[in-house]
Amino acid sequence: xxxxxxxxxxxxxxxxxxxxxxxxxxxxxxxxxxxxxxxxxxxxxxxxxxxxxxxxxxxxxxxxxxxxxxxxxxxxxxxxxxxxxxxxxxxxxxxxxxxxxxxxxxxxxxxxxxxxxxxxxxxxxxxxxxxxxxxxxxxxxxxxxxxxxxxxxxxxxxxxxxxxxxxxxxxxxxxxxxxxxxxxxxxxxxxxxxxxxxxxxxxxxxxxxxxxxxxxxxxxxxxxxxxxxxxxxxxxxxxxxxxxxxxx
Amino acid sequence: xxxxxxxxxxxxxxxxxxxxxxxxxxxxxxxxxxxxxxxxxxxxxxxxxxxxxxxxxxxxxxxxxxxxxxxxxxxxxxxxxxxxxxxxxxxxxxxxxxxxxxxxxxxxxxxxxxxxxxxxxxxxxxxxxxxxxxxxxxxxxxxxxxxxxxxxxxxxxxxxxxxxxxxxxxxxxxxxxxxxxxxxxxxxxxxxxxxxxxxxxxxxxxxxxxxxxxxxxxxxxxxxxxxxxxxxxxxxxxxxxxxxxxxxxxxxxxxxxxxxxxx
Numbered sequence: 232x233x234x235x236x237x238x239x240x241x242x243x244x245x246x247x248x249x250x251x252x253x254x255x256x257x258x259x260x261x262x263x264x265x266x267x268x269x270x271x272x273x274x275x276x277x278x279x280x281x282x283x284x285x286x287x288x289x290x291x292x293x294x295x296x297x298x299x300x301x302x303x304x305x306x307x308x309x310x311x312x313x314x315x316x317x318x319x320x321x322x323x324x325x326x327x328x329x330x331x332x333x334x335x336x337x338x339x340x341x342x343x344x345x346x347x348x349x350x351x352x353x354x355x356x357x358x359x360x361x362x363x364x365x366x367x368x369x370x371x372x373x374x375x376x377x378x379x380x381x382x383x384x385x386x387x388x389x390x391x392x393x394x395x396x397x398x399x400x401x402x403x404x405x406x407x408x409x410x411x412x413x414x415x416x417x418x419x420x421x422x423x424x425x426x427x428x429x430x431x432x433x434x435x436x437x438x439x440x441x442x443x444x445x446x447x448x449x450x451x452x453x454x455x456x457x458x459x460x461x462x463x464x465x466x467x468x469x470x471x472x473x474x475x476x477x478x479x
Numbered sequence: 480x481x482x483x484x485x486x487x488x489x490x491x492x493x494x495x496x497x498x499x500x501x502x503x504x505x506x507x508x509x510x511x512x513x514x515x516x517x518x519x520x521x522x523x524x525x526x527x528x529x530x531x532x533x534x535x536x537x538x539x540x541x542x543x544x545x546x547x548x549x550x551x552x553x554x555x556x557x558x559x560x561x562x563x564x565x566x567x568x569x570x571x572x573x574x575x576x577x578x579x580x581x582x583x584x585x586x587x588x589x590x591x592x593x594x595x596x597x598x599x600x601x602x603x604x605x606x607x608x609x610x611x612x613x614x615x616x617x618x619x620x621x622x623x624x625x626x627x628x629x630x631x632x633x634x635x636x637x638x639x640x641x642x643x644x645x646x647x648x649x650x651x652x653x654x655x656x657x658x659x660x661x662x663x664x665x666x667x668x669x670x671x672x673x674x675x676x677x678x679x680x681x682x683x684x685x686x687x688x689x690x691x692x693x694x695x696x697x698x699x700x701x702x703x704x705x706x707x708x709x710x711x712x713x714x715x716x717x718x719x720x721x722x723x724x725x726x727x728x729x730x731x732x733x734x735x736x737x738x739x740x741x742x
Binding site (some may be wrong): 233234237241244245248249309312313314315317318319320321322323324391392393478479 | 529732
């Protein structure tokens with residue numbers, strides 16, 4: 232327990248001390264929110280779908296958490312050769328404990344990042360229609376954070392260097408974001424796109440956040456919750472297994 | 480303290496360690512020397528539970544690292560070839576984390592941390608972030624940290640790589656002092672022969688995965704009729720340069736060095 236706590240705390244301290252980097256990493260979501268939000272706004276309205284910012288904000292929040300979480304997981308590649316993780320991996324501590332401490336820490340910082348973007352969305356004109364459902368939205372955000380930190384850890388556990396990093400970003404993380412319904416509604420899509428969106432874990436996260444904040448859902452809150460719980464458990468299990476097999 | 484018998488490690492077709500045997504006595508400073516790619520780091524990794532041997536027997540303080548993993552881990556401290564500090568944390572925070580990981584009793588933590596940081600002349604800088612430290616200070620902090628849980632054995636994998644002569648000299652003085660004061664057994668590797676000659680009680684030379692000579696520095700020099708350990712080493716291992724192709728790890732290492740210099 233002690234160990235999980237100190238590993239978690241360590242990552243929060245690191246996050247807090249690298250404020251410069253935090254501000255830098257807000258650039259991308261901000262760009263999406265402003266350029267797409269205000270750029271596509273008129274088209275979206277003409278199509279009879281209402282205010283695009285209302286639709287887009289939950290997607291941008293989901294995207295922020297996705298990227299922050301995957302990166303904090305993938306940081307392990309560096310950390311285990313040139314950083315502190317090596318020290319932790321030879322300590323008399325079970326690997327599972329280390330994995331949980333690290334994943335919880337990474338997920339927490341990703342969640343904080345998501346909150347910051349949420350506040351920025353509010354400033355940009357995002358309005359909540361179901362204020363009482365904020366805790367539910369936080370639950371969805373936490374699940375996404377946990378799930379993708381575990382995914383990042385799983386990937387980092389089997390990758391020995393950064394050669395495959397571009398591959399992961401371009402063929403896994405980016406598609407997960409673009410196909411998740413973060414940017415466009417999942418109604419009346421071509422069949423292939425619809426299938427891809429259905430197997431995309433982020434789809435359920437974005438749908439859940441949107442349902443909680445503004446009351447619009449594609450899959451429905453129950454389906455979203457169930458899918459996210461199952462996927463989180465699955466990825467945490469996979470991450471733990473692969474993490475326990477790391478040889479230095 | 481350490482007993483190794485017929486230790487073998489194969490990576491697929493490649494035989495990295497081919498049946499080595501040696502013993503390290505309690506309180507001894509033991510140097511493990513060899514050219515690049517001889518099998519030094521692979522051996523250290525097997526001794527410190529990071530790699531499973533293909534075959535052979537290892538005993539650390541009477542325990543088998545492959546069976547009693549956690550008990551063995553709490554009995555040694557290690558300083559890796561590559562840095563393993565958290566540079567976004569302070570020196571003190573790094574020490575505290577280590578104390579928690581190794582379950583150093585709470586009542587003893589503060590006193591032990593203060594003692595070691597003072598010994599390694601880092602107490603004044605305890606609240607500074609490690610990223611502001613020089614290479615020598617980082618090394619000292621890593622050694623201090625490795626000793627925090629009062630291990631019986633200290634492993635040092637090329638601890639003086641990239642340090643200037645003053646810092647190296649000081650570092651070895653510290654290690655010799657500690658070896659005398661706390662009786663900690665030291666197992667080290669280095670490429671600087673004069674360092675091994677100065678501090679090591681006994682030396683083993685490994686080449687192509689086999690131990691080719693063992694003994695005190697004086698014995699090795701006598702055997703080879705050499706005046707310095709460096710000459711003895713070259714006579715034993717030959718003059719040809721071992722060309723290792725650069726692995727992705729070496730690339731990352733080069734990048735890490737570049738990155739550190741920029742900060």
